[in-house]
Amino acid sequence: MSSVAESDLFASTEPPTGDPTRLHPHVIVLFGATGDLARRKLLPGLLRLSHSGLMPECQIVGTSLEELDQLQFHTFALSACKEFARGDIVADHWEEFRERLHYVSQVHGPESLADAVWHAEQRLSRAGRRLHYLSIPPTAAKAVVETLGQANLVERSRIIMEKPFGTDLASAKSLNDVVHGIFSPDQVYRIDHFLGKEAAQNILAFRFANGLFEPIWNRNHIDHVQIDVPETLSVDSRASFYEGTGAFRDMVVTHLFQVLAFMAMEPPTSLEPRSISEEKNKVFRSMLPIDVTQVVRGQYEGYRAIPGVAEDSQTETFVALKCEIDNWRWAGVPFYLRTGKNLGDGARIISIAFREPPKSMFPANSGIGAHGPDHLTFDLADSSKLSLSFYGKRPGPGMQLDKLSLQFALHETGHEIDVLEAYERLIHDAMSGDHTLFTAADDIERLWELSAPLLENPPDVELYPPRSWGPPGIHDLIAPDAWRLPFERGWRKADA
Numbered sequence: 001m002s003s004v005a006e007s008d009l010f011a012s013t014e015p016p017t018g019d020p021t022r023l024h025p026h027v028i029v030l031f032g033a034t035g036d037l038a039r040r041k042l043l044p045g046l047l048r049l050s051h052s053g054l055m056p057e058c059q060i061v062g063t064s065l066e067e068l069d070q071l072q073f074h075t076f077a078l079s080a081c082k083e084f085a086r087g088d089i090v091a092d093h094w095e096e097f098r099e100r101l102h103y104v105s106q107v108h109g110p111e112s113l114a115d116a117v118w119h120a121e122q123r124l125s126r127a128g129r130r131l132h133y134l135s136i137p138p139t140a141a142k143a144v145v146e147t148l149g150q151a152n153l154v155e156r157s158r159i160i161m162e163k164p165f166g167t168d169l170a171s172a173k174s175l176n177d178v179v180h181g182i183f184s185p186d187q188v189y190r191i192d193h194f195l196g197k198e199a200a201q202n203i204l205a206f207r208f209a210n211g212l213f214e215p216i217w218n219r220n221h222i223d224h225v226q227i228d229v230p231e232t233l234s235v236d237s238r239a240s241f242y243e244g245t246g247a248f249r250d251m252v253v254t255h256l257f258q259v260l261a262f263m264a265m266e267p268p269t270s271l272e273p274r275s276i277s278e279e280k281n282k283v284f285r286s287m288l289p290i291d292v293t294q295v296v297r298g299q300y301e302g303y304r305a306i307p308g309v310a311e312d313s314q315t316e317t318f319v320a321l322k323c324e325i326d327n328w329r330w331a332g333v334p335f336y337l338r339t340g341k342n343l344g345d346g347a348r349i350i351s352i353a354f355r356e357p358p359k360s361m362f363p364a365n366s367g368i369g370a371h372g373p374d375h376l377t378f379d380l381a382d383s384s385k386l387s388l389s390f391y392g393k394r395p396g397p398g399m400q401l402d403k404l405s406l407q408f409a410l411h412e413t414g415h416e417i418d419v420l421e422a423y424e425r426l427i428h429d430a431m432s433g434d435h436t437l438f439t440a441a442d443d444i445e446r447l448w449e450l451s452a453p454l455l456e457n458p459p460d461v462e463l464y465p466p467r468s469w470g471p472p473g474i475h476d477l478i479a480p481d482a483w484r485l486p487f488e489r490g491w492r493k494a495d496a
């Protein structure tokens with residue numbers, strides 16, 4: 001029998017100890033099990049979690065609109081894991097995972113789903129929880145939540161909902177109403193996988209575990225901030241989702257705004273979900289509505305030729321914008337956000353430009369200011385890096401100044417092996433009942449409210465050549481400052 005007291009059996013939170021024996025057995029119901037996210041991240045992530053020692057006893061029921069038998073689903077899952085799992089797949093690990101993996105098509109309705117979950121539960125050694133992962137487009141979310149109600153799969157359940165949560169304020173509110181009519185708020189986990197990235201959480205550690213930077217983390221010392229997430233990927237295989245979504249809904253109203261909140265929030269009173277959520281919410285409440293004159297929407301040349309995309313599509317595959325947080329800490333500091341597909345390079349950076357000294361004793365030809373202001377740069381990529389740049393003296397006679405930097409990379413900690421991929425981390429947190437890195441309904445509604453001017457009155461898309469850095473308008477948006485990417489100087493190599 002379990003060591004968990006019977007009265008605690010379905011308490012809403014379990015301590016996030018990382019000890020799987022403290023977690024209840026689970027049946028994970030994966031909606032959208034044959035979709036792009038399941039293939040690239042969720043199935044490989046579940047495979048890794050299941051042999052990482054972090055996962056409790058678990059069965060997985062995949063479901064989607066496709067009619068597949070078990071064998072076809074196993075074949076799909078294996079090929080997804082082979083293509084996207086980190087490292088080679090150990091045959092025994094796959095075999096164990098395969099035995100836990102079941103499939104039922106959604107077209108057979110709520111009863112078949114309930115039946116498949118019941119059968120999966122019979123394979124657990126004791127009563128467990130259910131975790132419903134909705135890896136589906138926002139337009140399908142309501143129907144699936146209702147199906148869960150009809151299938152009687154609400155009790156002992158938690159539900160992870162993928163972004164974007166709704167497509168505007170009205171749809172987000174109506175989705176929240178449906179969800180809250182069926183699930184209680186503490187059962188709902190709205191996922192934003194950027195917050196599950198090791199590097200995003202390191203922003204919290206960096207800011208609030210040190211006394212060094214927080215005193216200068218404000219408008220008196222910071223000139224502007226860039227959150228820049230260019231991607232080299234195009235959208236060919238996801239056109240049907242993307243055409244109705246676009247870069248703003250797919251990336252900005254979700255990931256970039258969430259990262260911005262970690263960067264801009266006040267120190268939370270403690271490291272627990274409510275305190276962090278309160279501070280993020282204050283940031284969103286202080287943000288000014290998006291000013292459409294400060295937005296550049298772009299579309300890469302050739303996008304309209306993709307099957308499933310309208311010939312005259314106005315869907316943006318690129319967006320850059322300036323936003324402002326009108327509070328005591330940040331008033332007057334521009335936050336520049338940029339993201340897009342099919343761009344010159346892939347990166348995920350937050351770059352903080354510090355104010356320049358008020359007076360300089362160095363002559364103009366010394367190199368002072370020649371490489372822009374001092375920057376603190378977080379690289380949110382999986383290799384997670386940090387750089388602080390400053391002017392220093394070039395060795396030799398006279399006083400020539402060069403831009404130098406202090407740099408740190410995750411691999412230097414010796415803990416690289418322990419890094420959980422963002423989805424792995426967040427699925428594990430949801431199983432533990434830990435809401436800290438999930439987003440609140442209020443925040444989402446507020447972000448849609450701030451986005452309304454842009455959604456209602458979007459500027460026309462400007463075309464840009466594939467593998468460029470976006471349309472020409474992006475330079476005017478940020479002038480007299482300049483985009484950090486592409487970097488003038490690269491990151492230092494591991495052994496340099």
Ligand code: BG6
Binds near residue numbers: 233250251348
């Ligand atoms: C997803 C978006 O949420 O995030 C994708 O839907 C995007 O369009 C992806 O490519 C980027 O995430 P990551 O973790 O690869 O930076």
